[in-house]
Amino acid sequence: MRGVVMYGPGDVRVEEREDPRIIEPTDAIVRLTATCICGSDLWPYRGVEPVDHTLMGHEYLGVVEEVGSEVSTVKAGDFVVGSFVISDNTCEICRAGFQSKCVHAEFVHGGIGTQAELARIPHADGTLVATPGQPDEDLIPSLLAASDVLGTGWFAADAAQAGPGKTVAVVGDGAVGLMAILAAKQLGAERIIAMSRHPERQKLARYYGATDIVEERGEAGVAKVKELTGGLGAHSVVEAVGTRESFMQAVGATRGGGHLGYVGVNYDVQIPGIELFFAGIHTLGGPAPVRRYLPELIQLIWDRTIDPGKVFDLTLPLSEAAAGYAAMDERRATKVLLTL
Amino acid sequence: MRGVVMYGPGDVRVEEREDPRIIEPTDAIVRLTATCICGSDLWPYRGVEPVDHTLMGHEYLGVVEEVGSEVSTVKAGDFVVGSFVISDNTCEICRAGFQSKCVHAEFVHGGIGTQAELARIPHADGTLVATPGQPDEDLIPSLLAASDVLGTGWFAADAAQAGPGKTVAVVGDGAVGLMAILAAKQLGAERIIAMSRHPERQKLARYYGATDIVEERGEAGVAKVKELTGGLGAHSVVEAVGTRESFMQAVGATRGGGHLGYVGVNYDVQIPGIELFFAGIHTLGGPAPVRRYLPELIQLIWDRTIDPGKVFDLTLPLSEAAAGYAAMDERRATKVLLTL
Numbered sequence A, B: 001m002r003g004v005v006m007y008g009p010g011d012v013r014v015e016e017r018e019d020p021r022i023i024e025p026t027d028a029i030v031r032l033t034a035t036c037i038c039g040s041d042l043w044p045y046r047g048v049e050p051v052d053h054t055l056m057g058h059e060y061l062g063v064v065e066e067v068g069s070e071v072s073t074v075k076a077g078d079f080v081v082g083s084f085v086i087s088d089n090t091c092e093i094c095r096a097g098f099q100s101k102c103v104h105a106e107f108v109h110g111g112i113g114t115q116a117e118l119a120r121i122p123h124a125d126g127t128l129v130a131t132p133g134q135p136d137e138d139l140i141p142s143l144l145a146a147s148d149v150l151g152t153g154w155f156a157a158d159a160a161q162a163g164p165g166k167t168v169a170v171v172g173d174g175a176v177g178l179m180a181i182l183a184a185k186q187l188g189a190e191r192i193i194a195m196s197r198h199p200e201r202q203k204l205a206r207y208y209g210a211t212d213i214v215e216e217r218g219e220a221g222v223a224k225v226k227e228l229t230g231g232l233g234a235h236s237v238v239e240a241v242g243t244r245e246s247f248m249q250a251v252g253a254t255r256g257g258g259h260l261g262y263v264g265v266n267y268d269v270q271i272p273g274i275e276l277f278f279a280g281i282h283t284l285g286g287p288a289p290v291r292r293y294l295p296e297l298i299q300l301i302w303d304r305t306i307d308p309g310k311v312f313d314l315t316l317p318l319s320e321a322a323a324g325y326a327a328m329d330e331r332r333a334t335k336v337l338l339t340l
Helices: A039-045 A139-148 A149-159 A175-186 A199-208 A217-230 A242-251 A273-279 A288-304 A318-329 B038-044 B136-148 B149-159 B175-186 B199-208 B218-228 B243-253 B273-279 B290-303 B318-329
Strands: A001-008 A013-018 A026-037 A058-069 A079-082 A118-121 A128-130 A167-171 A192-195 A212-213 A234-240 A254-261 A271-273 A282-285 A314-315 A335-337 B002-008 B011-016 B028-037 B060-067 B077-083 B118-121 B129-132 B168-173 B191-195 B213-215 B234-239 B254-262 B269-273 B282-285 B314-317 B336-338
Touching: A001 A039, A013 B129, A013 B218, A026 A079, A026 A139, A026 A212, A026 A318, A039 A318, A058 A118, A058 A139, A079 A139, A128 A288, A139 A149, A139 A288, A149 A175, A149 A212, A149 A234, A149 A254, A149 A288, A167 A175, A167 A217, A167 A242, A175 A192, A175 A199, A175 A234, A192 A199, A192 A217, A199 A212, A212 A217, A212 B234, A217 A242, A234 A242, A242 A254, A242 A271, A242 A273, A271 A273, A273 B269, A314 A318, A318 A335, B002 B038, B002 B318, B011 B318, B028 B077, B028 B136, B028 B318, B038 B318, B060 B136, B077 B136, B129 B290, B136 B149, B136 B290, B149 B175, B149 B234, B149 B254, B149 B290, B168 B218, B168 B243, B175 B191, B175 B199, B191 B199, B191 B218, B199 B213, B213 B218, B218 B243, B234 B243, B243 B254, B243 B269, B243 B273, B269 B273, B314 B318, B318 B336
Parallel strands: A167 A192, A167 A234, A192 A212, A234 A254, A254 A282, A314 A335, B168 B191, B168 B234, B191 B213, B234 B254, B254 B282, B314 B336
Antiparallel strands: A001 A013, A026 A058, A026 A118, A026 A335, A058 A079, A079 A128, A271 B269, A282 B282, B002 B011, B028 B060, B028 B118, B028 B336, B060 B077, B077 B129
16 A cells, blocks of 8 residues: 655655554454645655654544444544544543553554555544545535544644633644634634634634734733733633744733643754743643544534535545655645545 | 731841731731742742742632621631632622732732731732631641632642543642642542653642653653653643743643643743744633632542642741741741731
8 A cells, every 4th residue: 555654854755555454353444535734744844853764644534444342432444533632532531531541542643644545543442433434525625624633623622721711722724723723613602812813724713703803923912912811811712823922922912810731842842831820721732532532522513513625625535745855844735635 | 916028039038027908998817827938939949939028828728807898708707718819899899700810810929918927908808718617727827728729729630621531741849830730639530640750749649530641851851741642632631830941831831722721920931922822822810810710629638639738838826927938948847827
């Protein structure tokens, strides 16, 4: 089968590699219908994160080809969406809703790599969720988004306790930030401030539910959010960029006692403890426990209540993955869908 | 009146200064019955925090001498306990329970200084809480503890979501750490792990409710907590030291999806964002909103349900404040009560 391998920074290739096979009785083999490139794939691409012949891709959906003898919730022929972190969904951590910290957690990125035609998914029962049936073609992008970018944005908004009566500020207008806006709206937020300076993305932010746009960044951005919130700051803030500047902008935009949800931090970010301390805020971050939200998100998409698929603004065949990486790196695309 | 002034690191003096007077109609003047030295007072004493002729002291109780015309909840003659942060207790932030981030928040340390005979307390209605009557002499240390160290430890345990069925780990065996243990027990925690290597403090930790003692620090300490919790880490962790090492020890001891409450960070601590991110935990920290807890804590002390006053292991007259600072600095005392 073919799959994407990143040899080193900026060096993306589509190569033949061996078809995956069932190894453990809890495995499933999925034939991918589509996959995509994640903003986080740009860190190794840009040399910010280590990379060396790494199997790329962690977002996926498709049709189950085969399951191991102990798999009981999905079967050959089922259409499934999976989380970007493997989880058994039965351990104490999973039962508490933190499947991305499962005792059997394993990142799909690197070890498995779903920018490929086929993927072996361990702990299939705890990682995959079957859709109610074979999806209509136009639902594919939205269902694919659920695999990470929607699930991550949703987690961020939930971690920030977005909800009725709340003012939510979202730092970052990439795909995850846009999905956090969609999530905040679904969760009932009263006001949603998108921090964005790109006209195209502002448009999408408003489409997904943003009520205000703040173009300023850093201290000026914080001042603007305070101005919009009676001097207090937002109840709920989502950080979806991952630099020290954006993180501290998010901290500053959160009111005392408010909630900050953060879903990505660069490898070298150092957070000044004293500033975080005196902010007096709740934080919750980490790789999103997408599996927790998947059943609900799939249903919302199936019912056409939400359409997260709009974050994909470029579609390419898998064979042109390198061009997709370049487009995202150069910000010519927000998110690239790869067809198979 | 007499009051403590820290001229510079290590230079503590008791000096005459003018008696405070009512300035705002929301002020009260309190004649202190006792005050004390806080672990945080050691940061300027050791030169870790800036200090220059600073008015010291932020923990206090005593008898109201006079109130401004708009004060309605306390009156002359009332015995009161106050928070170490001034708050109006009516603004949106206060109503959400974060009085230490009140729109009128002001630190008693520095501007007011309650290592003194008298203190002007702004926003008296929102800062002071009257006890049910004049307290018995033996309740003074415990009521004084409520002003900061108990309130702070309680907030930390609450922020860590200590409660029934939970395993709580407390990093730090100073007064705040010990109070967090007391709080965790009152909040119903199932198991309380005290991270301490001082025999005397271990004894007090057990007295207040610790069920396990871990002497190891850093990675070895984290490994020990994991060993005691089936490899998962504690549900709830309190950080009550404030160094980078102790903070990361606390992060490491928290299970994925668990809760970390932290109540002090040194000025120069940089938190590695990527480690915090991959921990996947909730955090809540900051100067404790003691005012939120004061009514409940005063009642628990009044009813002799809890006896936090045991954290004071040295009592000196105010005039010997310098000796008190030295004793705490040299760890000859956990916490020093100053009599007036």
